Amino acid sequence: MPNRSVFTFIMRATLALAVTVSTGTTYAHHPDHEDSAAKPMVPAGASLPKGLILPATDGPAPWTEKPLFDDLDRFQIAVMTDNTGGHRPGVWMKAVEKVNLMRPTFVMSVGDLIEGYSTDRAEVEAEWKEFLGFMDKMQMKFFFVAGNHDVTNPLMHQIWREHFGPVYYSFDYKGVHFVCLNTEDPTSKIGDKQLEWLAADLEKSKAARWTLVFMHKPLWNDAERAIAAGNGDNTNWKKAEQLLGDRPHTVFSGHVHYYSQYDRNGMKYYHLATTGGSSPLRGLPYGEFDHIAWLTMEKDGPHVANLLLDGIQPGDVVSEKSIGRFREFLAKTQLEVAPILVDDAAGFSQGRIDLRLANRFDTPVEVSATIDGLPLRGLTVEPEALKLSAEPGKTETLAVTVKFADKIAFAHLAQTLMTASLRTVEKERPLSAERRLPMVIDRKHSLPRRDAPLVVDGKLDDWPDAWLPMPANPVVLGAADDWKGPTDGGVAIQAAYDDKFVYLGARVEDEQLLEGDGVEWNLDARPLVARTDDTRLRGGTYRALVSAPDADGKSTVKVTGFGRTRIYRGTEHAATRRAGGYDVEVALPLEFVTANQPVWQSIQLTAIVDDVDEAGKKPARVLWRGSNQAAERNTNFGHFVR
Numbered sequence: 001m002p003n004r005s006v007f008t009f010i011m012r013a014t015l016a017l018a019v020t021v022s023t024g025t026t027y028a029h030h031p032d033h034e035d036s037a038a039k040p041m042v043p044a045g046a047s048l049p050k051g052l053i054l055p056a057t058d059g060p061a062p063w064t065e066k067p068l069f070d071d072l073d074r075f076q077i078a079v080m081t082d083n084t085g086g087h088r089p090g091v092w093m094k095a096v097e098k099v100n101l102m103r104p105t106f107v108m109s110v111g112d113l114i115e116g117y118s119t120d121r122a123e124v125e126a127e128w129k130e131f132l133g134f135m136d137k138m139q140m141k142f143f144f145v146a147g148n149h150d151v152t153n154p155l156m157h158q159i160w161r162e163h164f165g166p167v168y169y170s171f172d173y174k175g176v177h178f179v180c181l182n183t184e185d186p187t188s189k190i191g192d193k194q195l196e197w198l199a200a201d202l203e204k205s206k207a208a209r210w211t212l213v214f215m216h217k218p219l220w221n222d223a224e225r226a227i228a229a230g231n232g233d234n235t236n237w238k239k240a241e242q243l244l245g246d247r248p249h250t251v252f253s254g255h256v257h258y259y260s261q262y263d264r265n266g267m268k269y270y271h272l273a274t275t276g277g278s279s280p281l282r283g284l285p286y287g288e289f290d291h292i293a294w295l296t297m298e299k300d301g302p303h304v305a306n307l308l309l310d311g312i313q314p315g316d317v318v319s320e321k322s323i324g325r326f327r328e329f330l331a332k333t334q335l336e337v338a339p340i341l342v343d344d345a346a347g348f349s350q351g352r353i354d355l356r357l358a359n360r361f362d363t364p365v366e367v368s369a370t371i372d373g374l375p376l377r378g379l380t381v382e383p384e385a386l387k388l389s390a391e392p393g394k395t396e397t398l399a400v401t402v403k404f405a406d407k408i409a410f411a412h413l414a415q416t417l418m419t420a421s422l423r424t425v426e427k428e429r430p431l432s433a434e435r436r437l438p439m440v441i442d443r444k445h446s447l448p449r450r451d452a453p454l455v456v457d458g459k460l461d462d463w464p465d466a467w468l469p470m471p472a473n474p475v476v477l478g479a480a481d482d483w484k485g486p487t488d489g490g491v492a493i494q495a496a497y498d499d500k501f502v503y504l505g506a507r508v509e510d511e512q513l514l515e516g517d518g519v520e521w522n523l524d525a526r527p528l529v530a531r532t533d534d535t536r537l538r539g540g541t542y543r544a545l546v547s548a549p550d551a552d553g554k555s556t557v558k559v560t561g562f563g564r565t566r567i568y569r570g571t572e573h574a575a576t577r578r579a580g581g582y583d584v585e586v587a588l589p590l591e592f593v594t595a596n597q598p599v600w601q602s603i604q605l606t607a608i609v610d611d612v613d614e615a616g617k618k619p620a621r622v623l624w625r626g627s628n629q630a631a632e633r634n635t636n637f638g639h640f641v642r
Contacts, residue, residue, distance in 0.1 A: 071299065073174050078104040078307075079214070079272065079293035081254040082112040083131075084149045086278030091290055093134050094309055095275045099292060100139050102307065107140060108178070110254035110272060111147025111216030116156055124159055143171075145180045147216035147255065148187070168194055170201050176297055177208035181215040181240070183253075188217055190236040199243050210301055211249040218253040218271040220264060241265070250302050258287035259306070261319045268315075270304065285326045285431060287318040329424065329431045332360035335367065336529045337418050339440030340402070341602075341639050347407040348441050355398040355418070359390035364425040371402075371439060373416040378405030386418075389425070402441070411471075413441040414636055438635070440532050447603070447640040450498045456585045458549070458574035463505050467492035468624075468638070475623040477630070482613045483620040487511055487580065489611030491519070491624050495603075495640050501572070501587040506607050509581040510548070516612040516619055517548035519584050522626075524604040524634045525593045531604055535633040537562040540596040546584050549575040557586065568592075604637040606630065 052068060054061075078099050083092045099107055114127040135142055146167045151157045160167060167182040179201065185191035190198070205211070219237035226233055233239075241264075251269040259273040273279065273289050282288045292307045304315035316322075336358075340351035359365045366389040371381060380403045390396040416439040423432040445468060454462065469492040476483045483489055490509035497503065506519050524531045526540040541562040549555045555575035559568040572587040593600050606626045610619040627635040 073209075074296070074298055075105045075174055076294065076296045077106055077108060078102065079108045079110065079252055079295060080275045081110050081272035081291070081293070082147070082257060082274050082277035084112045084115045084147075084277055085257065087115065087276050088278070089276075091274075091276030091309070093137070095290070095292055096134055096138050098307065098309055100137075102292075102294070104140060104294070105173075107138065107142045108180075108212075108214050108252070109143060109145045110214055110252055111145045111183075112149045112254060112277060113144070113147065114150055116149035116152045119153060119155055121155060121159070124156055128159070128163060143178075143180065143214075145214050145216060146182050146184060148184050151182070151184050168197065170205070172205065172208065174297070175207075175209040177202075177205040177211045179211060179213045181213065183215050183217040183219055183235075183255075188219065188222060188235055190219070190240055192236070195236055195239055195243070198240060202243050202247070206247075209248070210297070211244065211247055212295075212302065213244070213249060213251040215251070215253050217255045218269070220251075220262070220269060221271075248301060250304075252293065259289065259291070259318050260287055260323055261304075261316050263320065268302075268304070270315075282434075284313065284317055285323075285433070287323055326431055329361050330433060333365050333422055333433075334358040334360075335420055335422065335435055335437065336533060337437045337439055338529065339442065339532050339639070341440075341442055341444035341641060343444055344407075345443055347409045348404070348413060349407045350401070350403045351441065353400045353402060353439065355386065355388060355400060355420075356395065357388050357390045357397075358395040359392055361424070362392055364389060364391050365422055366425055367420050367422050369418050369420040371400075371416065371418050373413075373439075374402070375404070375408055375412055379403070410442055416441060438532055438535060440639075442639055445495070445638050445640045447642045448496050449642065450496050450503070453498055453500070454496065454503045454585070454587065456503075456572045456574050456587050458555075458576035458583055458585055460505055460507060460583045460585070463494055463496075467494055467507060470622070470624045475626055475628060475630070477608075477621040477623070477628060478610075479613075479618050479620045482617070483611065483622060484613075488613070489609045489620055489622040491607055491609045491622065493605075493607050493624055495605060497590060497593075497642065500590055502590055502593060502603070504544075504584075504586040504588065504605070504607075506584040507581070508548070508584065508609055510609075510611055511580065512613070513548050513550075513577070513582065514612040514615055515550075516610060518610045519546045519548075520544070520608040520610065520621075521546070521586060521588075522606050522608065522630065522634075522637065523588065523592065524637060525596045525600075527597045527600075528602055531634055535635050537632055537634060539563070541634070542568070542588070542592055544571065544573075544586055544588060546573055546575060546586060548582050549577050553577065555584075559588070600642075602639055602641040604634050605640055606634075606637040 080095060114131050116124065118124050144164050146160060151160050151167060168180060170177060170179045181190060182194060183190065185194050219235040223233040223235045223237040249267055253271045256271050257274050257277050257279050260271055262269040272293055273287055273291055275290055275292065279288050290309050294305045294307050296303045306313040306317055336356040338354040340353055342348055342351060355369065357367055369386040382401045386398065386400060388396055388398045418437045418439045420435045420437065421432065422435065424430045470490060487509050488511055492507045494505045495503065504521055508519060510517060521544040523542045524537065543560050543562060545558045547556045553576065557571055557573040559571045560566065570589045573585065575582055575584045593603060607624040608630060609622040611622060612619045623630055625636050625638045629635060
């Protein structure tokens with residue numbers, strides 16, 4: 001290290017606070033060296049100059065040669081993002097406390113500060129009162145930006161103006177121009193009047209060394225998607241972008257509840273994650289975390305870091321490139337758990353589960369899994385360690401044997417899950433994800449082939465005596481308190497098929513038939529692995545609503561796909577009254593199954609009896625099999641195997 005001058009003097013006369021490093025204390029440098037002390041540079045009693053005063057040293061000094069970050073134009077601000085859209089209580093206030101600890105010059109926002117979406121003034125005012133109570137605890141200035149939850153409708157726009165004035169505005173600080181835009185002008189748009197204001201505002205601020213734009217919705221994504229689809233840009237973002245031109249600028253937004261950094265026109269655009277808004281919080285690779293963006297303004301532009309409420313991450317913790325690779329990793333690593341289906345109606349004692357890993361990603365992938373929800377008494381699982389790996393382009397399978405000392409009822413196995421941790425095998429920044437897969441151990445129901453077509457007449461005398469009753473304590477939804485037992489909305493079912501149809505038969509017990517009574521059939525025709533891996537009722541699943549026969553014996557049927565409004569034709573049905581109830585036959589086109597699995601072996605199915613006990617009231621909904629999410633998921637539907 002070169003010799004030091006008698007002293008180094010760095011003066012910043014306008015700094016409000018001096019940083020002084022000096023010592024009169026004796027330090028032991030090294031066993032072979034004589035103890036020495038630095039010489040104080042300011043006489044006793046003299047006032048200290050504003051700046052950094054370093055004492056003279058003979059030899060090495062206890063500081064580095066790096067520059068001070070004390071440029072007069074340097075400043076630091078915090079940016080807080082979505083608090084609402086399903087807020088989690090306490091998170092925003094925790095963030096306020098963290099901001100107070102970090103001491104930024106001031107704090108920006110990107111909107112969605114209250115839940116909103118209300119036309120009740122008292123409710124909206126109460127939400128703002130609560131939020132402003134939080135902000136009373138913040139020790140520095142806070143700048144409001146409007147989100148869709150804040151200005152949902154004309155009333156909420158009016159309340160905003162009463163509390164905060166304009167919904168778009170700008171200001172300047174240390175040569176940096178701050179622009180706060182309204183992306184609800186109207187919904188998902190920067191209005192023409194706002195554009196005119198922006199043009200004039202940017203014209204006046206040409207001399208700004210940098211422009212920082214804050215808005216709620218990342219309109220560049222909407223604009224780019226619309227243009228890529230051959231449509232015009234209804235958001236006006238491209239016009240705003242043209243106004244920004246090549247002036248140095250950075251854009252911050254929120255709304256989507258996950259984080260990503262973008263490069264657009266040589267500039268950085270960000271959509272931030274959450275500061276208390278709804279989020280699965282799956283972690284950094286997903287861009288799902290609670291955070292505060294920390295912006296340090298330097299001569300070369302803003303530097304962004306992410307302060308997680310429990311840590312700090314760099315600005316590119318998730319980039320457009322990295323999140324793309326992570327999504328590719330999720331899409332190209334397929335993990336499947338083949339179910340165990342057994343003929344024994346009494347329960348399960350032993351079977352084999354196949355865990356299958358298909359790796360179409362560009363890197364080796366390894367899996368470590370655990371099984372949760374199995375009764376532990378008398379349980380043996382082999383192998384004990386459930387581990388599997390696959391090279392790129394390969395598929396590997398692990399056979400897992402599950403054995404019980406005594407037979408276990410299927411109802412005790414319904415909550416079984418496999419939790420699998422997937423991880424790429426690479427040295428730098430390996431990707432990881434967790435998947436929770438239903439592990440199905442259930443009874444196998446027969447789906448026989450009919451040699452001759454079934455006559456669909458509502459009479460069940462040509463069905464075999466193999467009716468499958470509902471359990472003694474079925475799941476009952478809707479007006480559950482009105483259900484009086486198996487004779488008041490009980491059901492037993494069968495299913496069969498031929499080359500044209502899947503036939504469904506139901507014997508319904510109901511002591512009194514009223515308008516609104518009927519049977520709903522829910523059919524999941526997707527491949528076995530697909531419907532066990534993702535239990536949501538979506539494409540490839542169908543609903544057939546059959547009304548109970550009226551006094552004239554008339555009945556109706558309506559067949560739709562889950563999540564679709566289309567009504568499917570080609571279904572045959574009939575229903576007949578009998579003492580104590582009614583019988584139903586339905587013939588669904590076999591195409592429902594073959595369109596989803598050309599080479600098929602099984603389907604999943606349930607029947608739900610709607611039972612109205614008093615005219616005009618809602619029905620009790622009695623499930624043959626299923627769960628309280630039967631309208632959304634196939635959980636605990638029966639498996640019918642041909």
